[in-house]
Amino acid sequence: MKAKKTKRVGKVIRGSExxxxxxxxxxxxxxVLMGSKSDWEVMRSADQALQDFGVAxxxxxxxxxRSPALAAQLASGAEARGIEVIIAAAGGAAHLAGVIAAHTTxxxxxxxxxxxxxxxxxxxxxxxxxxxxxxxxxxxxxxAGATNAGLLAVAILSLARPELRDRLKSFRREQEKKIxxxxxx
Ligand code: AIR
Numbered sequence: 383m384k385a386k387k388t389k390r391v392g393k394v395i396r397g398s399e400x401x402x403x404x405x406x407x408x409x410x411x412x413x414v415l416m417g418s419k420s421d422w423e424v425m426r427s428a429d430q431a432l433q434d435f436g437v438a439x440x441x442x443x444x445x446x447x448r449s450p451a452l453a454a455q456l457a458s459g460a461e462a463r464g465i466e467v468i469i470a471a472a473g474g475a476a477h478l479a480g481v482i483a484a485h486t487t488x489x490x491x492x493x494x495x496x497x498x499x500x501x502x503x504x505x506x507x508x509x510x511x512x513x514x515x516x517x518x519x520x521x522x523x524x525x526a527g528a529t530n531a532g533l534l535a536v537a538i539l540s541l542a543r544p545e546l547r548d549r550l551k552s553f554r555r556e557q558e559k560k561i562x563x564x565x566x567x
Contacts, residue, residue, distance in 0.1 A: 415471070519534070
């Protein structure tokens with residue numbers, strides 16, 4: 383299904399052409415944040431997963447270190463805007479997901495970006511090793527993590543949206559069918 387796209391500086395907003403019954407306003411339900419535009423190539427996979435399920439969302443660049451005030455503002459204002467899940471991706475000293483989680487009680491999913499210096503192990507540890515009390519659900523490094531963050535956001539939203547749960551189940555069935563039909567030549 384094709385989603386509406388609005389581009390602004392450092393920000394992409396995607397509505398859904400078939401808004402979910404429980405989101406008739408079509409306002410973003412998921413906020414996809416990343417530390418730099420250099421993360422976007424990978425984070426497109428989270429964007430794509432959300433688009434595939436028709437979930438309205440907003441993607442934008444914000445850095446825990448380079449724009450800390452904006453990071454705090456986006457996180458603390460998210461709930462009031464109707465956001466239900468936040469995805470935060472960063473590489474290296476990847477503090478974005480943790481900083482975002484410190485400013486909201488919404489579920490925060492962290493995606494560690496592959497880094498040049500340490501192949502993403504630095505990003506993984508910085509994202510996953512949160513102190514008890516402020517959770518970040520950390521996904522795999524890179525593209526698989528980005529896709530799965532989108533899918534996990536869909537799963538969280540589907541708890542209260544049967545329509546979305548049906549789409550998720552049919553996606554799983556299709557995925558399974560492809561594996562079962564695999565022929566090696
Ligand atoms: N980053 C940006 N602000 C804080 C951090 N940790 C991360 C970005 C990116 C990496 O630093 O998430 O993965 C390199 O960013 P850049 O802009 O130098 O390419």
